[in-house]
Amino acid sequence: MKLHCERQGTGFPILCLHGHPGSAKTMAVFVEGLRDRYCTLTPDLRGYGRSQTRSPFELEDSLADLEELLDAQGIERCLVLGWSLGGILAIELALRRPERVAGLILIATAARPVGAHPPTSWVELVNTGLGSLLNVLAPANPVVRHSLGPRSLYRYLLRQHTEHAYRRLAQEGFWAYLGTSPLAHRALNRALARRYNRLPDLGAIAVPCLVLCGAEDLHITAQASLETAAYLPRAESHCYPNTAHLLPWEIPEQLLGDIHHWIDRQGLDLTAEL
Structure with a gap:
C-alpha cells in the first residue's frame, strides 16, 4: 500500500522507521537532529498513523510497502534508522534488498527480541x-x-x-498509541508468537551497523540488542546506563551526537543530493 510519509532536509537519505505503537511523528527527535545534513524520510507504517487499512496484514507486508516508498521517492540507496519494531524491519529490509541499504542504525531493538517486563498491576x-x-x-x-x-x-x-x-x-x-490500529496489534502478536529470530542470518548483512540500547530496557533487553551487535559482521554498539526503551527521549543530544559521529567515521559515500 502507499504509505503516508514525511520528507525533510536535503542530502543523502535516511529512512526512519518507528516502533509499536508509533507513527512518523514519534521519530521527530531524529528528524530534528538529522535534517540539517540529510534527507529524512519518516513513513507511517501500514496500520499506523495515517497509513490505515481495513485489510488484515502481516508485518512482512511492510517490506513491500517500504520498497514501493523508496521507488516513489526516487531513492536507490539509503541509511535505515529503526527504533524497536522499526529496527526489526530495518534488518529485514537489509536482508531482502541489500543493494538499497547503505547502513543500519538500530535503536532499542534486536534480531532475537527478548523482554523482561514484569506482570502489570x-x-x-x-x-x-x-x-x-x-x-x-x-x-x-x-x-x-x-x-x-x-x-x-x-x-x-x-x-x-x-x-x-x-x-x-x-x-x-x-x-x-491512539493511531495504532487493532490490525497492527494483531500483526505484531502473530509475529511474536512465531518466536522471531534472525540471528543466524545476520552474517549476510555486510554494511556498517550502529546498535544503541538502554541498559534498563525491559521491553527489548540490552542483552538482546548487544547479542544482535555481536552477530553483525560490521557493528558498533553503545549501551547507555540509566535509560530504558524510550532512550531517544531520555538522552536525545547524546544519542544524536553518537549517530552523527558514527556516520562521519564510516567513510560512506553520502555526498549524493536528491
Whole structure:
C-alpha cells in the first residue's frame, strides 16, 4: 500500500522507521537532529498513523510497502534508522534488498527480541491512564513526572523522568498509541508468537551497523540488542546506563551526537543530493 510519509532536509537519505505503537511523528527527535545534513524520510507504517487499512496484514507486508516508498521517492540507496519494531524491519529490509541499504542504525531493538517486563498491576494501569490524560492536558507537569509516572507503566519505558521525555509522550506518544490500529496489534502478536529470530542470518548483512540500547530496557533487553551487535559482521554498539526503551527521549543530544559521529567515521559515500 502507499504509505503516508514525511520528507525533510536535503542530502543523502535516511529512512526512519518507528516502533509499536508509533507513527512518523514519534521519530521527530531524529528528524530534528538529522535534517540539517540529510534527507529524512519518516513513513507511517501500514496500520499506523495515517497509513490505515481495513485489510488484515502481516508485518512482512511492510517490506513491500517500504520498497514501493523508496521507488516513489526516487531513492536507490539509503541509511535505515529503526527504533524497536522499526529496527526489526530495518534488518529485514537489509536482508531482502541489500543493494538499497547503505547502513543500519538500530535503536532499542534486536534480531532475537527478548523482554523482561514484569506482570502489570491494576494500580499501574490506573496510574498510566490518569497520568497520560493529565500529561496531555498539562505536558510534563510535576504531578505526572514525580508521582503518577514513576508508579505507572512509564516506569518500564523510562528511567529518567525528564521534562523533555514527558513532552514527547504528550505531543507524540499518546497520539501514536491512539493511531495504532487493532490490525497492527494483531500483526505484531502473530509475529511474536512465531518466536522471531534472525540471528543466524545476520552474517549476510555486510554494511556498517550502529546498535544503541538502554541498559534498563525491559521491553527489548540490552542483552538482546548487544547479542544482535555481536552477530553483525560490521557493528558498533553503545549501551547507555540509566535509560530504558524510550532512550531517544531520555538522552536525545547524546544519542544524536553518537549517530552523527558514527556516520562521519564510516567513510560512506553520502555526498549524493536528491
